[in-house]
Amino acid sequence: MTTSRQVLLLVGSARRPRSTSEALGSYLLERLAEKGFGTETLLLHRALKSGEKREALLEATDRADVLVVAFPLYVDSLPSLVIRALELIADHREGGDQSRPQRLLAIVNCGFPEAQHNDTAIAICRRFAREAGFEWIGGLSLGGGGAISGRPLAEAGGMARNPIQSLELTAAAIAEGGALPEEAVEAMARSIIPSWAYRWMGWFGWRQQARKHGVQRQL
């Protein structure tokens, strides 16, 4: 569907059956669809698989008025798949006509409960925007992504309250053509669970999963 306002979501997590990146990105796209945006979602682990798919990814990027990149923090930075996609997009746009304004925002979620782990990844996305000729409208940063663990936000209960508030504000700002308000950035970064409780949940959760495979003593 081509409308005057098209938003493209690139999901940078290959986690199955579902990822927190997709849960966050989809929630935003649903709100934007309600506001009249045409929406399209590409999962990067599929979209990079063949030359034909990569071509389709670049075409979808060219069509988008707003590009949303949602990914998990991997090793303090972007997952390799996301970097690969950004390299391709930047190469494709080099020397091209960037006179049509296209906006970019990033949604990063990390495993540690403190959202500030995502700061470097957000700085990299902002820098990509500059190099590839996008208008940077901001980055949203969620800590303790494991507490959402890929559930659709509407089903994630109280844990999703702050992220939902942030994404509602973000959708409104995008529809109005502005940058992300500070309030949206703060709401996403506000902890969804106390760090000590998250660490305890992790301790318990890892053992529970390891027990299924009989390796709890080797953790």
Added chain:
Amino acid sequence: MRVTILDGTRGGRKAEADAREVLISELEGQGWEVTTYPLREMEIGHCVGCFGCWVKTPGECVIVGDAASDLAPAVVQSDVVVYLTPVTFGGYSSELKKALDRLICLLAPDFMVIDGETHHKTRYERYPRLLGVGLLDSADPESERIFQTLIARNAINMHSPVHVAGVLHSEQGTAGMRAEVQQLLNEVGGTQ
């Protein structure tokens, strides 16, 4: 001293090949045992984020049979690991990153607190020093700052006892790059 170079260059650029040559010759000149992994030539699948390397086969990735299997033991048994990469939007190239994403098996899943932040506990007694060598055509303070920060953040997560990051500029020419590399090796402990 054992050094593992994770070569994340994208290929096809003379300045990158020159930088790699300079790096290897300076390391070997100090009598270090150098192993280089040219990542772009290696079949390495992307991490699927399953955490199987912690809860299913602790310490090893569940993806078996691709070239990443050799990397984890090589890295953890080194004295120094070098991340060689074109500085890409301030960070690493996808070639370097496809390897790094497959190395979280070197850590344990449990959490610990370092300077008020959550990080993972160690799986091994010792971890290598980390040297980040970024490549750019010319000086670029913003992206170099991001690169320095990224190396410092990785060093915390990877429990590296020492970390050093520097960016070589192809406009420096080979002699300039060599002087810069010598300085970096001194900082990371090359003279010890």
